[in-house]
Amino acid sequence: MVDPIKVYPAKPSKVYFYGTCLVDMFYPDAGMAGIQLLEREGIEVIYPEDQTCCGQPAYTSGYHDEARAVAKAQLGLFPEDWPIVVPSGSCGGMMRKHYPALFKDTADDVKAAEIAGRIWELTDFLVNVCHIKLDDLGEPTTVAMHTSCSARREMGVAEVGPKLLGQLKNVNLVEQVRAEECCGFGGTFAIRHPEISGAMVSEKVDTLVDTGAKEFVTTDCGCLMNIDGYAEKNHKPVTGQHILSFLWERTNGDGGKRS
Amino acid sequence: MSETAQHSAHHIDVKEFHPRARAAIHNPQIRQNFRKAMDGLMTKRKSAFEGWDLETLRDLGANIRLRALANLPDLLEQLEQKLTENGITVHWATDGDEACEIVRDICLARNAKSVIKGKSMVSEEMELNHYLEEQGIEALESDLGEYIVQLADETPSHIIMPAIHKNTEEISQLLHDKTGTDLSHDVEYLTANARLQLREKFMNADVGVSGVNFAVAETGTLCLVENEGNGRMTTTVPPCHIAVTGIEKVVPNLEDVTALLALLTRSATGQHITTYFNMISGPRKADELDGPEEVHVVLVDNGRSTIYQDDELLDTLRCIRCGACMNHCPVYTRVGGHAYGTTYPGPIGAILMPHMVGLDEGRHLPTASSLCGACGEVCPVKIPIPDLLVRLRQESVDGDTVHPAKVAGHGAKRSTVEAMIWKGWSWMHARPGIYRLGTALGARFRKLQPGKIGGWTQYRTAPKLAAKTLHERMKERSQ
Numbered sequence: 030m031v032d033p034i035k036v037y038p039a040k041p042s043k044v045y046f047y048g049t050c051l052v053d054m055f056y057p058d059a060g061m062a063g064i065q066l067l068e069r070e071g072i073e074v075i076y077p078e079d080q081t082c083c084g085q086p087a088y089t090s091g092y093h094d095e096a097r098a099v100a101k102a103q104l105g106l107f108p109e110d111w112p113i114v115v116p117s118g119s120c121g122g123m124m125r126k127h128y129p130a131l132f133k134d135t136a137d138d139v140k141a142a143e144i145a146g147r148i149w150e151l152t153d154f155l156v157n158v159c160h161i162k163l164d165d166l167g168e169p170t171t172v173a174m175h176t177s178c179s180a181r182r183e184m185g186v187a188e189v190g191p192k193l194l195g196q197l198k199n200v201n202l203v204e205q206v207r208a209e210e211c212c213g214f215g216g217t218f219a220i221r222h223p224e225i226s227g228a229m230v231s232e233k234v235d236t237l238v239d240t241g242a243k244e245f246v247t248t249d250c251g252c253l254m255n256i257d258g259y260a261e262k263n264h265k266p267v268t269g270q271h272i273l274s275f276l277w278e279r280t281n282g283d284g285g286k287r288s
Numbered sequence: 289m290s291e292t293a294q295h296s297a298h299h300i301d302v303k304e305f306h307p308r309a310r311a312a313i314h315n316p317q318i319r320q321n322f323r324k325a326m327d328g329l330m331t332k333r334k335s336a337f338e339g340w341d342l343e344t345l346r347d348l349g350a351n352i353r354l355r356a357l358a359n360l361p362d363l364l365e366q367l368e369q370k371l372t373e374n375g376i377t378v379h380w381a382t383d384g385d386e387a388c389e390i391v392r393d394i395c396l397a398r399n400a401k402s403v404i405k406g407k408s409m410v411s412e413e414m415e416l417n418h419y420l421e422e423q424g425i426e427a428l429e430s431d432l433g434e435y436i437v438q439l440a441d442e443t444p445s446h447i448i449m450p451a452i453h454k455n456t457e458e459i460s461q462l463l464h465d466k467t468g469t470d471l472s473h474d475v476e477y478l479t480a481n482a483r484l485q486l487r488e489k490f491m492n493a494d495v496g497v498s499g500v501n502f503a504v505a506e507t508g509t510l511c512l513v514e515n516e517g518n519g520r521m522t523t524t525v526p527p528c529h530i531a532v533t534g535i536e537k538v539v540p541n542l543e544d545v546t547a548l549l550a551l552l553t554r555s556a557t558g559q560h561i562t563t564y565f566n567m568i569s570g571p572r573k574a575d576e577l578d579g580p581e582e583v584h585v586v587l588v589d590n591g592r593s594t595i596y597q598d599d600e601l602l603d604t605l606r607c608i609r610c611g612a613c614m615n616h617c618p619v620y621t622r623v624g625g626h627a628y629g630t631t632y633p634g635p636i637g638a639i640l641m642p643h644m645v646g647l648d649e650g651r652h653l654p655t656a657s658s659l660c661g662a663c664g665e666v667c668p669v670k671i672p673i674p675d676l677l678v679r680l681r682q683e684s685v686d687g688d689t690v691h692p693a694k695v696a697g698h699g700a701k702r703s704t705v706e707a708m709i710w711k712g713w714s715w716m717h718a719r720p721g722i723y724r725l726g727t728a729l730g731a732r733f734r735k736l737q738p739g740k741i742g743g744w745t746q747y748r749t750a751p752k753l754a755a756k757t758l759h760e761r762m763k764e765r766s767q
């Protein structure tokens with residue numbers, strides 16, 4: 030797929046927030062953090078109540094009719110022409126890069142393409158549209174960052190996370206070897222090929238532990254679930270957090286209390 | 289148990305991917321050999337492109353291949369005509385068996401007893417060695433890696449570096465066992481020895497068989513990229529040379545080759561140029577001192593023209609066989625080439641082999657990827673490999689509605705249970721009220737969540753549902 034050159038919009042007064050199903054069910058803190066970060070930038074956040082899932086799990090499993098039915102239910106949720114921000118490279122990638130293909134030659138093709146053009150990964154949006162300035166109020170710490178493959182390759186936002194963390198004066202960001210290598214999540218891949226996925230995540234955790242950082246942050250809940258889950262089960266001395274939760278906790282002035 | 293012991297050259301069951309992958313994962317030697325080799329190749333590729341505008345070069349490569357494919361039938365005709373004008377005999381083969389028979393007939397006509405081979409993946413596709421052996425014709429590999437693999441009675445585990453799954457110690461032992469060389473870890477010594485043995489074979493071989501990297505339509509030239517000189521020997525020393533190639537390898541003119549070659553060698557081994565680059569334009573002429581008396585080209589289809597008929601799948605044929613997608617694939621790096629049980633392993637194998645063996649046999653191939661996109665990112669001709677993997681996943685489970693019978697074995701992976709699960713999933717997620725109710729109930733009763741989830745909890749703890757969904761929290765906030 031040829032990448033259209035990204036053209037960032039001017040900072041808007043309102044955005045749609047697309048929470049994703051993993052954030053909704055497993056990491057709502059990350060969702061709240063993302064919303065509050067946007068609000069602190071003076072942006073009104075609209076959370077369409079009828080959102081469910083972008084359809085990616087069925088899409089990557091080859092069930093495209095089923096994926097389309099779910100994706101179609103999302104198409105009507107963003108009537109105004111405000112940007113749609115997503116706290117996930119993977120769901121963002123699905124909506125931005127794959128909706129046009131999924132709806133090709135259907136009655137919804139124009140709408141899907143129009144929505145795809147308004148999708149932004151949230152950290153990218155904070156840096157390149159909001160030009161956010163972060164004031165670090167936390168204790169000194171060392172963190173590693175794992176950028177998801179979809180954030181890195183589909184959404185092209187690998188530079189953004191380190192930029193955000195770099196603004197935090199008490200945060201020492203360290204990079205693991207083979208930082209660009211997949212953690213082995215891959216949605217249903219982890220279930221279909223457990224051994225291969227297990228080998229991938231074990232090496233990913235080893236490289237994170239080797240950095241000496243006790244915590245890591247990531248842009249995607251799938252990777253977080255995978256890496257953190259492996260570290261927990263195997264008693265590895267590293268824990269993870271969604272980058273948005275981390276940013277909010279360090280900058281909101283209530284000493285890291287969750288929203 | 290040696291991982292490779294089960295992968296003797298013949299009768300590999302493509303379907304047995306899971307057990308083979310599992311065995312490889314738990315074989316520390318294999319893991320280490322691949323990790324080390326792939327890390328090395330990734331570093332070399334990176335430095336080979338330093339100072340180049342890689343994206344522009346990739347666009348150029350992609351465009352050259354796209355343009356060639358757009359005119360494939362015409363170019364093949366032109367190629368045939370030019371080759372014939374140059375004195376080269378052209379043969380067409382619809383599949384591997386037919387290609388084997390053509391090679392056999394050429395051998396028979398010359399009363400040939402021995403064949404020396406340069407590296408050729410298409411001949412692996414045809415299982416040519418095995419076939420010739422059955423016909424009583426000796427076929428010896430002359431590429432060092434292929435030679436090692438042949439001595440071990442295995443298949444190549446990588447398309448550029450066939451013996452990459454073995455380390456020096458293993459190779460030394462093999463050469464010692466099979467050819468009686470000293471047990472030595474001195475690569476120079478081992479190479480020199482193998483070369484000596486092969487030299488003799490070259491001198492006495494009746495026929496030389498090689499592959500082709502690029503076939504130039506305008507001039508009728510066969511281009512061959514190699515590092516060891518065996519390609520040059522194969523194509524010049526024996527009195528008869530047979531080149532076998534897939535029909536997609538044709539490019540319009542010599543200028544196209546320049547750009548593709550720059551991309552190929554840098555992507556493959558990180559070399560700016562290979563040691564040898566052969567351009568073959570015909571048999572020995574009356575006033576020439578060396579070269580074969582006759583040259584044949586076998587143009588092999590083997591499923592390629594079916595791929596050609598589909599706009600999306602067509603991109604598969606852009607491939608210039610550099611192997612970069614394998615070198616960068618986290619799955620290939622963990623399981624190695626033999627786990628796939630296919631001629632072409634890794635990402636390119638996963639999108640190409642289903643067309644050759646059918647999705648019924650190769651059903652696991654498109655799923656053996658986390659869709660991380662590393663393959664697509666490095667592919668020098670920009671094949672959208674992840675998209676094609678998704679397309680083939682769809683083909684495997686499709687109930688004949690979307691792409692009726694485009695790919696062999698279409699729909700073979702469809703299971704009623706899995707289809708029902710996705711139907712149910714779709715039903716719930718297309719109904720916001722039901723979704724909210726379901727997820728809120730899940731949050732309420734999260735203590736009842738299963739502690740074990742198939743393969744997931746084999747390696748990880750189960751993900752924990754939050755006490756309240758984001759939907760609920762946003763609802764409370766607005767009240």
Ligand code: SF4
Pocket residue numbers: 555606607608609610611612613614636663666667668669670671
């Ligand atoms: S698919 Fe691309 S990266 Fe893989 S072997 Fe072919 S040309 Fe090389």
